[in-house]
Amino acid sequence: MQQPSTDEHPVVQHAHPTAGVYLRVATILVILTVIEVGVFYVPAFHSILVPALLLLSAVKFTLVVMFYMHLKMDSRFFTFLFGGPLLLGLGMTMGLMFLFGAFALRR
Amino acid sequence: MSRLKRLMSWLTTTDHKRIGLLYFYTAFVFFLVGGLEALFIRAQLAQPDGHVVSAETFNQLFTMHGTTMVFLALMPLTASFFNYIVPLQIGARDVAFPRLNAFSYWVFVLGALLMNASWFTGPLFHAGRLNVAPDAGWFGYANLTSRQYSPGPNIDFWLLGLQILGVSSLAAGFNFIVTILNLRAPGMKMMRLPVFSWMTLVTSFLIITAFPVITVALVLLMFDRFFGTHFYLTSAGGDPVLWQHLFWIFGHPEVYILILPAMGIVSEVLPTFARKPLFGYTVVVYSGVLIGFMGWGVWSHHMFSVGLGPIADSVFSATTMLIAVPTGVKIFNWLATLWGGQLRFTTAMLFAIGFIALFTIGGLSGVTHASPPADLQQTDTYYVVAHIHYVLFGGTIFGLFAGMYYWWPKMTGRLLSETLGKWHFALVFVGMNLAFFPMHLIGLLGMPRRIYTYSPDLGVSTLNLVSTIGAFLIGVGVLVFIWNVWRTRTRGQTAGNDPWGGATLEWTISSPPPVHNFDVIPTVASRLPRWTKTQLKAIPEGAKLAEIHVPGGSIWPLVTALGLPVLALAPLSHRLPFAFVGATIILLGIFRWAFEPFEA
Amino acid sequence: MTECWDSSTFDAVSRDRRWLLPLLCAAGAACGGPFPQSSLRPRSDFAGAIDRLFTDIFWWAVLVFILVEGLLLFIIVRYRYREGAPTPKPTHGHTLLEIAWTLAPALILVFIAVPTMRTIFATQTDSPAGALRVEVVAHQWWWEYRYPELGVVTANELHLPAGRTVALALTSADVIHSFWAPGLGGKRDVIPGRTNRLVLRPDSVDTLLGQCAEFCGASHANMRLRVMVEAEPAFQAWVGRQQAGAASVAKGSLAEQGQQAFRRYGCVGCHTMGTMSTAIIGPNLTHLGSRMTIAGGLFPNDSVHLTRWIADPPAEKPGSIMPNMHVPAGDLAALIAYLRTMR
């Protein structure tokens, strides 16, 4: 039993999107995947292959996290719990790649 | 209660206070084990060409000394205070997930026992000797840990033990994050949270982010040792330096996992005995958060001698020096807390002041390590051994001792003897400086660490003897503490709710607290509830005391935890059936746990 | 206290570090000798640069130390509990003070960081043309030195000419080690699969001690080394002796029996010996007799220690990869006679 007070909040379920939104997101995800695979096979894109693919997968990643995992609607704090470590991980990956010479200009 | 029933009540307990006590006693036993290992090390090094132990045993001793102190003594000792004190400080009935909490404890015990079993199980591995303890140093650098250079079970014990301990720490990390964020008493805003609880929160975040990295590093090592991959082996293009990076990406946050809780304890003890609120509360909290965050960007300063190139050296040197700023800020704020106070030198206060004095020395030698060229003469010598002991002994252990004297009356209802306490402090303080200060010079004069013998030509024999004497003085001091604890059980003065005049919520309830902690969850109106007149009454007018529901125990956390060491026996003994048995136990435990009616 | 020093002790500590001497003596260590492995005794440009940097940082640290600990002591005395004193004023903070003690350490760190960065880049340069190249190969648990331009291969004792820049290329044959001769400068890890470099110029004639600084297994403590910094003529003379072929053994001598034993007991399977064998698992023994130490710098190179060593290497040096060949006493004496001839 807890005493009621202004500082305690009942657990609120944030409104979740409807099935229609889910379907639209799924459609976009599928289209993006098709584009990804397409970019991979079209020689004309090969000069921008890596940035293009990274961008596309980042968009897919964000869509799933925002809509399917409800971060867009849910508490900002969950975004912090997820985003903080995500950024740490990204920083670690970049740091390690730098230390192992992945970004060094190939001579 | 019958004896069996009493035992079962401990095996199934989900009460954070009982789990805190279990953590304390278990971790303290391992603190003694690690200390004993240290005394063997010092006995061997008391004179040049020593013959107390063999080279192999010495290598196991320093490896297990480091591993034990970090993972089996200091971390679980801080965990014991997280468990016992944090829910009381934030005004909660228990932690967020009591059974997960029990699980953390049991996993810790079983992992610790598995790793230490290596001292006695040599004959099972036909090793021709009793001890097959880990022997590659506590940071186990590849490729010395590969099958080729460490064919025995030594490293297997180490890596499997660490994997299991990681599970324990991670589970505790999630638990305390949620507990502190979600179970605060009404009115306890984040900026009213006691500093110790704040540091517990920061530590928990460090745990849940740093431990996955060591988990992966160990998984790769497991694959190298058991399945013939080449992650750390040059023969197929791998690189042993990858291990060092992964280890220290974990290892540096780990240093803060060890020191931040102690800083939190000191931030509680100093105000209480100075009769002044903590100076610059917000700054102290934010600098703790900042230290935790910046701890992620400095790992390669453990690797300046690897030869990472001038750019990497400069970057990591700069980030490391930056960390000195929030650390220094904390020290100045503690000094300002004491300034103008009425200092009562209880044992807890002495240890807290000792913390400031000694941690400062450790911090300053740390600055000399932050400069890569200077570090090249210091790393892997006794100078660095001096540094870590000023930080982890002068810092963490002094902070923990301060916490023990401070909260012992709360945890047991009886005050530790102040007379014995002062002897304890004096012996440990003198012994500590005698043991570790000469090590600065020993290192600068050229003695590397991790050597079981040294030549009299180095000219460091006398200094080493002094250091050994200091180490044994510490041992005597710890014995005094044990005697103090023992006699307090029956002869200690009873404490009452609040023997020190503390400011935080744990002092509002009886010592030891009832199972449900608070008859009524207090409403908090200030940072120092017991020192402020504006504090709302704990029991609102006309409130009806509802019946308090106390959760029952559960055996399933223990059962699930048991599965882990059984699983680990499979790679250890190269017998697959253990894996099936272990996995079955874990699955059974989880399902029974999940569908058990339980409410907290 | 003064009788502790002779000139060599005094010399052992660099000029700007003389203040340390009383401290050392007070600690009871100074009578132990000239500290041949001290990092406070720079004998090269590299070590000198580090030493100057460390001295800088050290004094900053002393300043902060005195400030903090002095303040702490003052507070303890001044603000100790007194009977009947009023409850202290509850101060919660002071913004200006917080800013001040954030900036002050930051400023000090700038004074440390600038010379640090300068030294980092100054000490990690490419080797100049004409530098003496030496390949250092670390083994469990001994050091191999190859002078590719001179055709010299030796073990554990590194000979360097004073005043000439040396470029060390460090590689490992097994696990990670760390090459450290404090007088020459900071340590550098020796990592399998990588080649690390150290460029430095020894500046005075001296014999320096060093040893492996990265834990590398059972006999890590026994992986020692010596650096003989010699004047150019002495160095050239040493090179000349090393370049000469193996010494010849007199017919019918004990040494000749030893030579046969060397072959018979399989020593040739691991050691290079003149033209007789070219194996490279263990140290090159062609000029063993010219070295001061054996077994990774562990023992003096004399008949007594050599005999004990060959009789049972793992007993003398835990984990030794050189096995006990169970050489009977007679053959052992012959072997020793032979090895002592190989100067």
Add this chain to the structure above:
Amino acid sequence: MTIAAATHRTSMGLDSRKMAFWAFIGSECLLFGSLISTYLVYKGRSVVGPYPHDILNIPFTSVSTFDLLMSSLMMVLALAAVQRGDLKWAKVWLVATALLGIFFLSGQVYEFTSFVREGLTLQTNLFGATFFVLTGTHGAHVTVGVVWLLTLWVRALQGQLTAANAVTVEICGLYWHFVDVIWIVIFTVVYLIQ
């Protein structure tokens, strides 16, 4: 749902189990971050083949990726159904998610065995070691997810899933989607960027 200890009122107004689970997902980011870092650091360092472009089957894996995306869609539909209290459709979508997960796993088993047949094992080279450990860890996560989904499905069959405890489904969903986004990263970093 493994943890049943949330109070109904909390300091932040957030469900404790959900909060713990988001922290867990944050932790998992670092786990996969370390594995992906290892893969990237060792990329192109294999001494002998087969190399990625010799062996990775893009069309096949595209189907797997599509399959996992669809399973995520099924999962959100299942959650929406539970939240509506529509148990009938919840059962359908849950079992559909699990089946798509099983399909993905079968694909991975097929992929692994065919790689081994073509000469790529854990021991072959660094590519083999990093590839199998990274995708294998992901596969293990999918397996746990499938077991979890089937457990929920059984609960639904027993009629024990209600709108009131929809959060148990939501948490399982968080896990499932997280495993999906990790695959999005793996598909790009390992398969497409060679």
